[in-house]
Amino acid sequence: MVNKISKKSISTIHGYLKNFKLYSKEKERKNSKKLNQKSTKIDYLEIDGKKIIRYTNEFWTSKQRQAASIHEISYRACFKAQLPKFFIQLLTKENEMVYDPFSGRGTTVIEAGIMGRKVISNDINPLSEILTVPRFFVQTIKEVEERLSEIKVDYKSEAEIDLSMFYHKKTEAEIVSLKNYLLERKEKNEEDIIDKWIRMVATNRLSGHSKGFFSVFTLPPNQAVSPERQRKINEKRNQEPEYREVKKLIVRKTKALQRNLKKEEKIKLAEAGKTAKFLTSDARKTPEIEDEKVSLIVTSPPFLDVVQYSKDNWLRCWFNDIDVKEIEKKITITRKLDEWTKVMKEAFKEFYRIIKPGGYLAFEVGEVRKGKIKLDEEVVPIGAEVGFEPVGIVINLQEFTKTANIWGIENNEYGTNTNRIVLFKKNR
DNA sequence: ATGATACGGGCGGCTGATTA
DNA sequence: TAATCAGCCGCCCGTATCAT
Numbered sequence: 001m002v003n004k005i006s007k008k009s010i011s012t013i014h015g016y017l018k019n020f021k022l023y024s025k026e027k028e029r030k031n032s033k034k035l036n037q038k039s040t041k042i043d044y045l046e047i048d049g050k051k052i053i054r055y056t057n058e059f060w061t062s063k064q065r066q067a068a069s070i071h072e073i074s075y076r077a078c079f080k081a082q083l084p085k086f087f088i089q090l091l092t093k094e095n096e097m098v099y100d101p102f103s104g105r106g107t108t109v110i111e112a113g114i115m116g117r118k119v120i121s122n123d124i125n126p127l128s129e130i131l132t133v134p135r136f137f138v139q140t141i142k143e144v145e146e147r148l149s150e151i152k153v154d155y156k157s158e159a160e161i162d163l164s165m166f167y168h169k170k171t172e173a174e175i176v177s178l179k180n181y182l183l184e185r186k187e188k189n190e191e192d193i194i195d196k197w198i199r200m201v202a203t204n205r206l207s208g209h210s211k212g213f214f215s216v217f218t219l220p221p222n223q224a225v226s227p228e229r230q231r232k233i234n235e236k237r238n239q240e241p242e243y244r245e246v247k248k249l250i251v252r253k254t255k256a257l258q259r260n261l262k263k264e265e266k267i268k269l270a271e272a273g274k275t276a277k278f279l280t281s282d283a284r285k286t287p288e289i290e291d292e293k294v295s296l297i298v299t300s301p302p303f304l305d306v307v308q309y310s311k312d313n314w315l316r317c318w319f320n321d322i323d324v325k326e327i328e329k330k331i332t333i334t335r336k337l338d339e340w341t342k343v344m345k346e347a348f349k350e351f352y353r354i355i356k357p358g359g360y361l362a363f364e365v366g367e368v369r370k371g372k373i374k375l376d377e378e379v380v381p382i383g384a385e386v387g388f389e390p391v392g393i394v395i396n397l398q399e400f401t402k403t404a405n406i407w408g409i410e411n412n413e414y415g416t417n418t419n420r421i422v423l424f425k426k427n428r
Numbered sequence: 429a430t431g432a433t434a435c436g437g438g439c440g441g442c443t444g445a446t447t448a
Numbered sequence: 449t450a451a452t453c454a455g456c457c458g459c460c461c462g463t464a465t466c467a468t
Contacts, residue, residue, distance in 0.1 A: 065443060065456070077459045209439090210454050219438055220457070226436080233438065256455090259445085303459045308436080336432095366459065 013391060013423075016090065017055040018042065045393070047380045053392040060086045060396060068114060069259040070135050070269075073204050074221040075105035076312045077300075079364060083396070083419055084108040084298040087362040088115055096295035099354070101283035101347065106132030108298045113272030114265045120289060122279040124330050126322050127203070127313055129278045134200040135257070136273025137193045138266050144201075144254045147194045148247045153177040161318065165230040166207060166215040167241050174246035175214060178202055179319055201253045202246070203316050212249060216241035224312045282330065284346040292356040300364035301347070303375060304340050341378060348386045357428040361388060364421045376420040388424035395420050 020040050040057040060082040065072070067081035084107060088098055098112035099120040106128065109119040113136055121132055157176040158169075167175065182199050185191040207215040207225070216239055218225045225233065234240060258266070279288055283301075302309070310317070310327045317324045351361055361383070365375035380390050396419040 063443070065445095072456070074456075078457085080457095208455075212454060220455075225438070229436085229438065236438095256445095300459090307459045311436085 013090070014053070017057075017059075017392070017394065020055075020057055020059060022058050022061070045377065045380075047377055048384075050384070050390075052380055052390055054395065055392055056395040056397050058397055059394065067111075068261055068265065070114075070138065070257055070261050070265075071105075071107055071110060072257060073105050073131055073135070073200075074208070075131065076309060077307050078105045078107055079300055079419065081107050081111045083364065083421070084111045084362075085115070087296065087298050087360070087421070087423075088112050088117060091360045091362075092117055092296045097293055099289070099294045099297045100299045101286070101297065101351070102299050102301050103128050103132065104300075106135065109272075109276070110135055110269070113269045113276070116268050117272065118275055119272050120277040120279070120294070122281055122283060122286060124280065124282055125309060125313070125327055126280050127316055127320065129280055130196075130203060130320055131200055133273070133276075133278055134193065134197040136269045136276060137197070138258050138261065138269065139194055139197040139254065141251060141255055143194055144197060145251055147198060148250060151178060151181045151247075159318075162227065164241070165227055165234060166218065166315075168216075168243040171214055171241065171244045171246060175202075175206075175319070178246060179321075183321060197254070198250060199320070201250045201257070203319055205246075205249050205253060206315050206319060211244070212252065214244050214246055214249065224314055226314075284343070284350050286350060286354070289354045291353055292359075294354045295356060295359045296362065297351055297355065297360070298362045298364075301344065303366055304337065304373075337373060337378065341382060344379065345382050345385065348382050348388070352386045352388060352426060355426045357426055359426050360391075361424040361426070362394075362421050363424065364419055366420060376422050379422045383422065383424045387426070389427055391423040391425050393420060393422050 018040050022038065038058055040055050043054050043056075045052050045054055060080075067085075071081045084098075084100075088108075088111060092098060092112075094116040096117055097120065098108065098117045099122070100106070100108035101122045103109060103121040103123040106121055109121040109132065112119045121128070123129070153174050154177050155170065155173045157173045157180070159172055159176050163172055178198070182191065182195060185195050204221065205212070205214050206221065207213055207218050208221040209217050209219060213221065216230075216234065217237065218230055218233060277288060279286060281288070310324045314324055316322075317327070355361060363379055363383070365379055376393050380393075383390055
């Protein structure tokens, strides 16, 4: 619900954020045509002797399923599509380059693609590319059905590891057959975009807590359950894996992913996909990206080591023949703040190199350790040191419908109840 | 003994689509 | 129109273990 706005100079961005009023669809529905009258709260922080402005408002709403359905790929710690949309709309024009160095499930680049921007996506975890690339080239139900029908299932096949706590024998045979098919296609260099689409959907269906997934009831798929733990869950719930039709579920999710995707959005995605770059590099070292090529970065880095990305993805890595240990070796961000800061500074240097003069960096971070560590405030001097001008901190505050009960955390307590974005500009 | 680091838990409210 | 249900989302922190 961002007001239509073209690219703004730095002073008008301040004006825009200051005078921002969110047009509320909710209120419209309730026959009140009024704007959401919340005005932006402004305060100032002093960091390293310099004043920095902080804007707090409900700049976007992030209800579930309010963005394009194509984003509905579960991944650990993914921000809502409304976040990148806000900054892309505010800070870039069509055909300009948008980049996400910590791409994850690819929310930023997919959203940028829908909006007709050019994109580069990077993530050190190869799973990111597997989940992102195919969604630029949305396949029709018919294409997917036809391809699936060509894939032979050997009902004698079994996984080399014990997955009996997750899958019915027949389901497991179907998954393993699909895994082997995809591996063979890849090895023979025959893997096409339809195969990749199927790989992406299947990877997303491996485990979850409803009948739309291949597995028995388990946790939602953004967090992995260990085999030992799954056995206990099965015991506790007195359940055992029932048969799930793998091909049928893939077709169903294929349909769901494009549920509300408009025709022109699909075309724009495909256009962006044709020129897109997908990297699997360390964000500090991306020589594939030329100097001053990028108009906007919207990203969110790992917050210290709060999330175990490789562990949470063990089953998906198994399906895609990705060595979890190899990824763990590459991801070296520790829980120590000073080391995190060092790594981020190197990354910021790289961002400065590839952003064009006049371009922006929107860097989303959060509070961790019960608010003891405010990463947004840590990030401001890092950006300034490498040459960026800190524009300000943008905080999106909303009445949350979040239900993070896993760790007994109440609404608006800890975690990402607010999105905190540090906005930087590279001056001309 | 003390501080640092590693490990890993295991739900449920809400929204929107589908079905009755 | 109401009822049902699939599927989304959550970057924390207590405790065990290791290092000094």
